[in-house]
Amino acid sequence: MKILLDESEIRKGIHRLAAQLNGRYEHQTLTIVSIMTGSLVMLADLIRCLEMPVRISLIQASSYRGTMTSGELRIQDQMMLDISGRDVLLIDDIFDTGKTLEQVSARLLELQPRSLQTAVFLNKSGQSVVATRPDYVVFEIPNAFVVGYGLDYEDLYRNLPHVAILEPSDIEKHPPI
Ligand code: IMP
Ligand code: MG
Numbered sequence: 001m002k003i004l005l006d007e008s009e010i011r012k013g014i015h016r017l018a019a020q021l022n023g024r025y026e027h028q029t030l031t032i033v034s035i036m037t038g039s040l041v042m043l044a045d046l047i048r049c050l051e052m053p054v055r056i057s058l059i060q061a062s063s064y065r066g067t068m069t070s071g072e073l074r075i076q077d078q079m080m081l082d083i084s085g086r087d088v089l090l091i092d093d094i095f096d097t098g099k100t101l102e103q104v105s106a107r108l109l110e111l112q113p114r115s116l117q118t119a120v121f122l123n124k125s126g127q128s129v130v131a132t133r134p135d136y137v138v139f140e141i142p143n144a145f146v147v148g149y150g151l152d153y154e155d156l157y158r159n160l161p162h163v164a165i166l167e168p169s170d171i172e173k174h175p176p177i
Contacts, residue, residue: 001147001164005139010149010162013138014042017119018049020136021089024117029053031086031113035104036060037158038093041150042121042138046091057081061100073103088113093150094122095137098130105132121149122163139163 005013021030030052034043036059047054060076090108092101101118108116119136124143141163147153148160153171157164 001170003162003164005163007161014045015049017136017138022051025052027052028087031055031057031083031088033057033059033088033090035092038150039091055081061104075107083111083113086113087115090118092120095120095134096124096127098128102130
């Protein structure tokens with residue numbers, strides 16, 4: 001697999017994001033809503049670089065598979081904290097079409113947070129079909145299918161410490177069981 005971002009680049013990128021957030025939120029309590037499962041690795045690294053009081057809340061979003069390609073999401077929010085009146089940062093692993101972040105943001109806004117910002121680890125350039133953009137992007141990447149640092153192919157490869165481009169030949173060599 002071709003490595004796109006190595007561990008040290010990723011560490012620097014997460015530190016850059018943390019510095020921006022530390023400036024933006026200072027001593028305010030920040031509620032981070034992390035979209036499962038892809039953003040868990042970023043969450044774990046990011047929160048340890050944050051200086052303000054942090055609350056952590058998890059939400060799961062998965063697109064309907066099969067013949068329906070409406071982009072409709074199933075959102076599971078049983079593990080959500082109360083965010084009404086709170087300063088909220090929504091994080092996800094990657095902004096591709098943007099539908100996930102847009103729809104989860106809309107759901108969170110219904111819960112009336114005091115403020116809502118969004119941060120993504122990766123932005124796949126030129127793929128967005130929505131009008132809004134994330135407030136923070138750690139890395140811009142080309143339009144390739146990537147895995148590692150939380151991102152998966154068939155729920156595999158999330159544990160890679162780097163981000164790699166997954167080629168069809170990689171899948172043939174290591175077919176998912
Ligand atoms: P969206 O198209 O912006 O809604 O992205 C939805 C989801 O697709 C992301 O949260 C990822 O789980 C997944 N995804 C998009 N591109 C990639 C990729 O290159 N590798 C792994 N997952 C991806
Ligand atoms: Mg995902």
